[in-house]
Amino acid sequence: MSEAGKTDSPEQAEFRAHCRDWLSKNHPGTPPVSLPQSALALTDDDALVWLQKWQKSAYDAGLIGCDYSKDCGGQGLTNCQAIANEEMTRAKTPFLPNIIGLGMGAPTVYFHAQDEVKQKLLPRLLSGEDIWCQGFSEPGAGSDLANQQTFAEKKGDSWVINGHKVWTSLAHYASWMIMLCRTSKEDKYNGLSYFVVPIKSALGKGVTVRPLIKLTGETGFNEVIFEDLVVEDKYRLDEVGAGWAVAMTTLAHERGAGKLVTPASGGLASAEDKSSSIGSANALIRLAKASSRNGKTAADDPVLRDQLMQLMIRQEGFRHNRRRIGVPELNDHPMRLPLQFKLVSSELGQDISHMAYKIQGAASSLYVNDPNAPAGGQWPMAYMSSFGITIAAGANEVQRNILGERVLNMAKSK
Amino acid sequence: MEQSKNFGFGEDEVMLRDTARKLFADNCSADKIHGQLAQNYDPHREIECLWDKDLWKQIGELGWTAVCVPESAGGLGMPLVAAAALVEEAGKAAFPSPLVSTFNASFVLQACGSDAANKQLEKIAGGQASTLAITNQKGSWESSDTDVTVDDGTLNGTAWFVQDAKKAETLVVAAKGEKGLGLYCIAADDANVLIQADGIIDLTRDQAHIEFKGAKAIEVAAPGDGKVALDKAMPAILSIVSADMVGTSEWLLQTTVEYANTRVQFDRQLGFFQAVKHPLVNVMLDLDRAKSLTYHAACTFDEEPDGAELAARMAKSAASDVAAFSASRAIQFHGGIGFTWECYVHIFFKRNMHNHILYGDGNYQRMKLADILIGQAA
Structure with missing residues (x-):
């Protein structure tokens, strides 16, 4: 049920009208292949390509990432993403495939990365051309997240990363990963630093992605092994040792309690799609x-x-x-x-x-x-x-x- | 199907609520309420009606009873969420007063829509305490059930489980006539009305069964129209009783958390232990659901009357369940002290346990909801 519209500002009302108009003409229709229940379970390449095309078209129309600044690929609007979400839900459009990038990667990069990195990475993240994943959990760091053992060592102007991330959704499709690493063994919380690291372009060059099989029998999440992966210092977010504070930005957005509203689409492919019920x-x-x-x-x-x-x-x-x-x-x-x-x-x-x-x-x-x-x-x-x-x-x-x-x-x- | 995003809770409603907060903070501390109501602990004590009449008079002067009375009847014509917010604060203070009963009577009178009913509403807007006498001896919550009969405006029989009966000046009575259920107003001190107080557990209100012995009453809904009016008003009644439980449950949660932060056992504050912490978080989760549903129900009553019953029964189900849950956890986590009369928690426990049954508990509401959402069972 929509409760839209009653308290929109003039800017929001205009934006809502734009969303509604665009969606009425550009709904992607019925997917050519059956979709999983969520983006986190994507394993079919054709499904991914179809969903990426949908995300890109919605991005190009200004419905995704509209509250981000223009230099980072957004529209520079205020409090409009929630409106786009309401309208996409109303139009029963499919879910967005780059769910981790949009929900956690984008706000973290936006609030903590250097301008050069933000401007390079965010447009392709918001458009869905680059899929992102999250490297937080490790075999020994699940609920006790600060117990990170993956180590980043400073060598010259770069960092060398060694370790093991696990339960990593979408890593098999990901171009980039947001990642928490230990940079000091002296202090549990203040010994952590936060990076964005390449995955797809580093496969075989320090990164290995191996599928894990869920209890349902599906694949879709992975373990990711880092062996001497070299990462430029500019991909470190915020200060060395400030990783825990940066991770709080990620987690706040993950829980829906962050400063920016996550772009989200209905999740319903179409009325005919049986899984929609x-x-x-x-x-x-x-x-x-x-x-x-x-x-x-x-x-x-x-x-x-x-x-x-x-x-x-x-x-x-x-x-x-x-x-x-x-x-x-x-x-x-x-x-x-x-x-x-x-x-x-x-x-x-x-x-x-x-x-x-x-x-x-x-x-x-x-x-x-x-x-x-x-x-x-x-x-x-x-x-x-x-x-x-x-x-x-x-x-x-x-x-x-x-x-x-x-x-x-x-x-x-x- | 589009409702106000803010439940209709605007600036005026915030101001009214904040006035209530201040009034209760100044006049209604748990300490004071306990001193006022809990002097006599004897389970077999004489039945008494204890309350602060002067504070009620002050509330009448502040116009609280007029909040939901239409402007045409001398009221403020505010949305139901305004009353819900007031009652939530009253619930937090376990405020002994006929506020809820008077609101409920006013909803029924509004639903009657007759000139006679409007006259009564004017009196309520002026601060007159009123209550509903609509329940039979079996405690049925069905609007068509009453043990009172009417013949040519004269009432006979007994109404049961009447809330705040000793505080009310006017009674709104459901009575069966030849042509069906009608609604009637009569002064509580009428010579042919016999109010017999019930001995009840809740110290913050009074209850009675009321015998009508050929009492001449004013018809506010003619026989045959009474059930429609009661059914129309019921979503507002359920919303208001839910708001009371939301308030009382919040007090129970916050007070128990405070105790868990203070009391030390095994060298740790109680709240350190997840056996205490997690159930209190569960109370909070259930309470927030009940609160959101209550404000939604109140908003729906004003803005989408067709969905009012559904929204109100959902709210009452959620509120009744959390009322019982917050009450039980509050006593349990206060430990040995929580089991004593001197600990204030029992006052709020008892108010919630009374309210959670009133107009139907969670199971009852869900039975009604299933009939709406699934259809009657074969």
């Missing part, structure tokens, strides 16, 4: 009406009805939390709602897809390789995939620590 509580109601339980319609089971309504309420509550964030007078603490987004949305998504098991009964055992699987087996796939989101970007247990400590000011659990 997966993942919402409304879709569960349709599923319940079509499923049976104890010889009756599942939608008549009082326990299922109660559980379905709980999910509908959580879904609606999340939507209006997003709305309330725009009303500072109804927020006693500015970070209280933004820091909840990842936690709340990932658990809701997980519980919704789990609910599909209960509704489908025996048929929920069927996977994507079975022609009789309801909705092509996408529900159990979505449930298994959901753990990627409850674990990634700081496991939800860590998110609860962050909320308890930063918002409620309780004692640090470490």
Whole structure:
């Protein structure tokens, strides 16, 4: 449901009209190949090329990165990205493939890189011509992110990087990586520095990307090995030893709590795309009406009805939390709602897809390789995939620590 | 289908809310409320109605009861979110008053739309405390259920679970006549109205069952029109009761967090332990959902009446659930002190436990929601 338009400034209103007009004529239509549920699961080259073409066309029309300055490839507008997002959602356009670049890479580079680097890298990032990935997690640094062991050593004017990043989505397509490295072993937090490093152009020259296989059986994320990769000093963001502070910019944007709104498109390829119905509580109601339980319609089971309504309420509550964030007078603490987004949305998504098991009964055992699987087996796939989101970007247990400590000011659990 | 992005919560609403914050900070500390209401701990104590009448008078003079009364009836004609914000602050203070009951009566009277109802609304705008007498002995929340009958404007029978009955000056009564349900106003001190106070757990309000013995009342909705009016007003009632729970739950959360930051065991503040920290974060998550849904429900009531019931039942479900959850965690995490009468937490615990049942708990709301969103079960 759109609540657009009621409080737009004149600049925003004009921009919204432009978005709506452009989208009405330039929707990319039905994808030629089936798309995964999110950009993070992209493994089909044709799907990537098609999505990159879509991102580029939306970028060229000014819908992506419009709040960035013109010298960095943006439009120099203020508070317009959210409007473009609303209009893209409304137009049910496909998701944007360069999701990590847009959500985390771009704002971090924008706020912390030298002008030369920003001007070189950001236009191709925003257009989607260059795909980006993120090198934070390591085998020994998951929730304890500051425990980075990948080491960058200064040699002359350059840095030499050795180490091992893991759980790296999109590395197999990435041209660039935002990366946290240790530059000193003396101090856990102040011994970290932040870099952008080339991936695609350095393959075989200090960088190896190896696919990891998820529990769903899909590929899409990777481990990345660095062996004496040489990186120019200009690709260091901010000061040596300031890596943790720069990483906070990345993480704030990842949690939807940063200064810049991340460009985001609807995620729905088209009405015909079956996967588009997966993942919402409304879709569960349709599923319940079509499923049976104890010889009756599942939608008549009082326990299922109660559980379905709980999910509908959580879904609606999340939507209006997003709305309330725009009303500072109804927020006693500015970070209280933004820091909840990842936690709340990932658990809701997980519980919704789990609910599909209960509704489908025996048929929920069927996977994507079975022609009789309801909705092509996408529900159990979505449930298994959901753990990627409850674990990634700081496991939800860590998110609860962050909320308890930063918002409620309780004692640090470490 | 486009609502105000800010829920209709503009400058005037902020000013009103901030006035309420100040008034409660100055007059309604937890310490003072406890001193006022919790003198007698005996479970078998005499039933009393304890409240600060002077403060209520002050509130009437500030025009709070007029907030949602239309300007045509002498009110301020503000959106429902304004009342929700006031009641949220009242909930934070566990304020003993007929504010919620009076608001609820005013919503029903507005829904009646009759001249007689408008006259009553004028009195409410002037600060008169009112309440609804619409529930039967079985505690049914269905609008068509009442044990009171009406014949030619004369009421007989008993209304149950009437909120703030001893504080109200006027009662809005649902009664069944030959042609269906009608609504009636009658003075609480009428000679043929017998108010029998209930012994209740919540110290911050009073409740009663009220016997009507051939009491002559003013018709505000004719027999047959009463159910429509009650159903139309119910989303506003649910929104307001939700706002009260949102406020009380916020107090419980903040007070418990404060205790977790102060109390030291095993050489650590309680909040260090994730067994305490994480459930309190969960209370916050549930509370924020309830708050957003409550403001959405209030906004929907004004701006998109067709969706009002859906939005309000969602809000009430979320608010009822977090009311019970925040209350239980507050007592539990206050430990031994939380189990005592001297700790203020029980005052807020009891208010939430009362409200979470009122007009239907979470399960009840979800049963109603399922009928709307899925359709009636076969």
